Amino acid sequence: MYEPIRTKSVHTMAGAAEDFPHRSREEELDIQLAGHLAALLAVTDDLRALSPDTDLTDLDAAAEQLAQEVARLRDGKAPVRAAATATGDDTPGDRRDPRLAALHQRAHALAGRALVVAASRADTAAAILAARRMDAHAAAQEGRQLAAC
Template identity: 70%
Template sequence: MYEPIRTKSVHTTAGTTPDFPHRSREEELDIQLAGHLAALLTVTDELRSLESSADLDRAAERLAAQVARLRGVPPVRAARSAHIDASLAALHRRAHTLAGRALVVAASRADTAAAILSAQRMDAHTVALGEPRKPIAAG
């Protein structure tokens, strides 16, 4: 009733190596977290070029250290530029969003150091925006 399959299967069978590399979930999360932290570092450097702050300097160094830990190499950082068109508020909102994304990924991979740093940066950018902090309700 059915005709036998005559073409090679597109699925790999156990014991054969696929034609493309596979990464584990942890490796994928490391890559994703490093990307979010590197983007946060870039925005932090932009903020540092607009307003000098010891807090931003410390945050940039801690972010760079986390990215280097995850990637195995130090991040490439752009030189400070005085020609940034974004407003401070827009940069703080962007940094807050990126820190939130990093926090979600750090929490999913159980990276305590990155999660704490991300949460601290979210708090700092919330304060910089002048928004009141909303307490997290224990549930």
């Protein structure tokens, strides 16, 4: 009535421990944290392309710190930095530009994710950097909301 099973079960353990790669929890957290910080760096680069000239000093410093932190987590490998993906006209917008608001919101969320992983990993330097970026993007969002009123 039933056909016998002819293949090995996918639920059994692999033959030897060397059959698949193993990473420690710390290594997995390093990978996650580097990924979140690299994504935050990409959004920061986009913000630098769209922001008014008055905001560039803070964004340049933040991008440099993020690049250093990603390189530290990746054993000295510098992150890939793509050209900014500005849409529409490439002239810097004013502070009420909806693209800037969306990028600040995205950066705030990415910094929050990085902060959670950094705290879980007990990486004080990355946690402080992520918290500062969260504060900066939250302030930028509030400034835009106040300017719109």
